[in-house]
Amino acid sequence: EVQLLESGGGLVQPGGSLRLSCAASGFTFSDYGMSWVRQAPGKGLEWVSGISGSGVRTYYADSVKGRFTISRDNSQNTMYLQMNSLRAEDTAVYYCARSSITPWDYWGQGTLVTVSS
Amino acid sequence: QAGLTQPPSVSKGLRQTATLTCTGNSNNVGNQGAAWLQQHQGHPPKLLSYRNNNRPSGISERLSTSRSGNTASLTITGLQPEDEADYYCSAWDSSLNAWVFGGGTKLTVL
Numbered sequence: 001e002v003q004l005l006e007s008g009g010g011l012v013q014p015g016g017s018l019r020l021s022c023a024a025s026g027f028t029f030s031d032y033g034m035s036w037v038r039q040a041p042g043k044g045l046e047w048v049s050g051i052s053g054s055g056v057r058t059y060y061a062d063s064v065k066g067r068f069t070i071s072r073d074n075s076q077n078t079m080y081l082q083m084n085s086l087r088a089e090d091t092a093v094y095y096c097a098r099s100s101i102t103p104w105d106y107w108g109q110g111t112l113v114t115v116s117s
Numbered sequence: 118q119a120g121l122t123q124p125p126s127v128s129k130g131l132r133q134t135a136t137l138t139c140t141g142n143s144n145n146v147g148n149q150g151a152a153w154l155q156q157h158q159g160h161p162p163k164l165l166s167y168r169n170n171n172r173p174s175g176i177s178e179r180l181s182t183s184r185s186g187n188t189a190s191l192t193i194t195g196l197q198p199e200d201e202a203d204y205y206c207s208a209w210d211s212s213l214n215a216w217v218f219g220g221g222t223k224l225t226v227l
Contacts, residue, residue: 044221
């Protein structure tokens with residue numbers, strides 16, 4: 001059974017940093033591109049960042065470019081999102097999801113990031 | 118990054134048919150089509166269809182998708198109470214090298 005489990009969310013002050021993790025199981029992790037998608041309270045889905053199966057190619061939304069870094073460790077079946085210089089508008093539930101082959105077929109339950117003083 | 122355009126809300130009666138639209142451009146929807154996702158309050162999104170009416174197993178046959186130019190459509194027939202949810206479209210934008218989402222359509226079943 002495919003499972004994606006996010007962790008690392010929490011309350012952080014503006015300008016602070018957080019590192020999110022997405023632990024995957026039930027499939028060959030390195031075969032799939034993965035993405036982070038966020039959803040601000042009461043708002044729609046926003047793609048944040050994606051990474052190829054090998055980790056060589058990375059992609060970012062303009063809203064996070066230069067502040068967020070996506071990475072993966074295929075030996076640990078885990079994807080990461082390092083978030084720096086956080087702003088209030090980064091407050092959202094952050095989901096990890098598979099985004100290649102059959103895009104968006106599996107999602108985690110999400111982890112809440114709150115940026116507030 | 119410009120997103121895809123979806124109507125904010127659609128309301129239809131029980132057992133009626135709803136058609137939701139998603140408009141992009143030749144770099145995204147017009148290129149590889151769109152995926153459609155359903156989201157109930159408090160839950161992660163669920164994939165309904167991807168690229169030209171491919172439905173994952175377990176998705177109701179009451180759902181179908183189509184595309185005309187840069188506009189993708191999701192049609193749900195025989196609306197049921199459980200169809201009331203938010204629906205999002207998504208496509209890879211080959212010009213932006215980014216995934217784009219629509220703003221979502223809230224479907225209300227009366």
